[in-house]
Amino acid sequence: MPSFSVQIVLGLVLGVLLGWVALSMGPVDGPDGETANWLTTTLDTIGSSFVTLLKAIVPPLVFTAIVASIANLRQVTNAARLAGQTLLWFAITSAISVSVGIGLGLLFQPGNASSLTPAEGSEPSGGGTWLDFLDGLIPGNYLGLGARTSLETGADGSASGASTSISFNVLQIVVIALVIGIAALKVGRKADPFIDLNRSALAVIQKVLWWVIRLAPLGTLGLIGNAIATYGWDLLAPLGTFALAIYTGLFVVLFVIYPIVLRSNGLKISSYFKGAWPAIQLAFVSRSSIGTLPVTQRVTERNLGVPREYASFAVPLAATTKMDGCASIYPAISAIFVAQIFGIDLSITDYLLIAFVSVVGSAATAGLTGALVMLTLTLSTLGLPLAGVGLLIAIDPILDMGRTAVNVAGQALVPTVVAKREGILDVEQYDSVNTEDLFVEDDTDADEVEDEVVAAPAAEERDLEPAR
Template sequence: MSNTSSRPDAPASRRIPRMPFWAQILLGLVCGALLGWIAHSQDVLWLGATLKQTGSLFIQLLKLAIAPLVFFAIVVSITNLRNVSNAARLATRTLLWFMATSLIAVIIGLAIALITHPGAGTGLTAANGAKPQHTGSWLDFITGIVPTDVITPFTQLNVLQIVFMAAVVGIAALQLGEKAQPFLTLSETTLALLQKALWWVIRLAPLGTLGLIGNAINAYGWGLIKQYATFTADVYVGCLLVLFGVYPLLLTLVAKVSPVQFFRGAWPAIQLAFVSRSSVGTMPVTQKVTERLGVPREYASFAVPFGSTTKMDGCASIYPALASVFIAEVFGVHLGIRDYLLIVFVSVIGSAATAGLTGATVMLTLTLSTLGLPLAGVGLLLAIDPILDMMRTATNVAGQSVCTLLVAAREGILDRDKFGSVHGDLDLDRTGEAESAAVAV
């Protein structure tokens, strides 16, 4: 018996139009802000606790799949390079574009900091902040790449070490050839299962948005944002300049494609990154939108996972540059040309350090320790970090897609017809099914 609602002559009043995913996110954002304001201004404890738990549960669900997802995504992406001609050239070009855009981003961050002086006149001292839980140095970064065992990186979610192990396994599988095929089949099937489960979590993003935004406003209120007004504005302006200035310029001049069309296709990943504050958690959506924009699956499956763990224009370039100047001004430390050059060097070369732990704390402490600035300054920024991290992560994810598209365009493997045909919102139901089926193949 056929469903009456599926008939062409079914009454229009019975059809409930599906709300686009971006509209669901926006609705969650507005409702979260309103509920957070009510909880903060009226001191509604149960509402504040509910918002906190809702946001935390969403992030917890995302993190649950991150460790195995990164491992199998890197393994499969490396082995997929055997199907791509000039694989070494593509990998090298990808890394060079990652570094080039990071260089542009850190210069923009420094320029904004030197113009606005975000730390001047704030009245803040080290007593206003909390001690950071995570610190980083060049020695920690170098020695921390290689794990001491195969279990700890997964239990402690050390993404950098997981990437290292996955790269070793992927390269070894390439060297074994046909003997490794059973393992590769298992890896591809496991990756498909993980992506399918993660799509279910991603569908909860509107609810997660409500909880995360509501909790941020309830916990910090508008007063804290005002206290850090200049620094907060600097981070957002810097990220927006890169997001809507540098990236469109590169897309126009280098890739010869429409920036408007790019954002139309990439927006689902950018908005999810803004809400979730996780480049790795957004990785399946980033890869899907990148493929929708015409990048071949074989290359996208390598570049996007690689970029999700190492390509951080927001967290590793703009933010450390601004934060270093901010902390130096708060503590009355003068920075010279040598110091600014060191900031640029650390941002371009050491960005992979952000992969190991949450947020940009490790990258910032790495920069501060290189400059000799007090690490206590990191504590000044911890309270405001969730507000900043949303914009930073959105910039990170956009940069990962842009660089992948730039390389594909320059190498002549970009499907320009497919790029030009992208329209409408990302259908999560069909995307999840198609993604699982395609990876299994």
């Protein structure tokens, strides 16, 4: 049986081949016009089903992991210090990333190199505002769930019904879990049955999670195959320079900036990429930081040596507020592109505003994470036409693959760096990543994980103090 990484690569290669086959088949005629062929539909179903399974496991995983981590920390002051360092490094890496984006935007001049005109743009139906932070932070219910109702229209344009979709807000779940975990600590021994139940639930959820993760090669096949079959590369022609600038920025941050951060903190670059690559790879094909969250948390703990007590808090928080691809590089270059298309000159103040929105805006839109939200927030802050968003939507899925990969890479990087600086990183584990068996969980390891979760440490003995 090939290793997990090899299975992922095989799924990626087969997905590319099937995607090109589906693309060559083209759409088919249906009663309502052209529809996707059977192969494209099959690839879409396989890929979307895998991401749906991953997202379904996120709410209980985040809640139980954070409550368990606080119960293990036992001292809120130590957690507060780690949280402060985490947010600081979020800001530092975001500031560097947006600087790269601004520099490449000025170098490539993507708007001047495009054949598009302002008349081809259109305003988005929704976007982000600075008030979204409070809406995203304050839970509307104890499950962090939300519902959205949309009207369905018939062929004549009249309303034919309504559909309601349920979603969850990871940031709200983080807040709820933090409050409940701290409350359980304050209650003391009376909360021990609840904490024990939470630990048992976490062990069960982790077992289910790994059943889902083992489907990743199949999910990769469907996701990358559907992306190629649906979008191809024809849409890149009028936005070629813009796309090149985006991917250059993503490459620089991932393979130049992050290695510099690692080396400056005494960490081996090769160990980081070996350890984090399964999550980065899955993020690229799934285009979902939230869907990749379980994998990101796993590689951060197991491959990179970050203590579970800290990783179970830092990684979910990063998945909602740490987006160097979507919130730094992309909106910076996009704002410059839109300004050039509409013939608007940007001043030094405008570039400083782009940097400010990048560093602070991720938190401000944490309840509505996504590149489109960050882009509309950036454009509205600068006073640029929101119609520019419509110019970029056509190739957004192609760009989103690279953006999400960089997002997830940063979400694993920051907890690793903070853990190293605080002296709590298992450096031996970090340096000894096995490239042939990165991600396979055998039965022995699963038993060890469950035993570790269920075995509750004494309240006065457990804390993430720096190594002496």
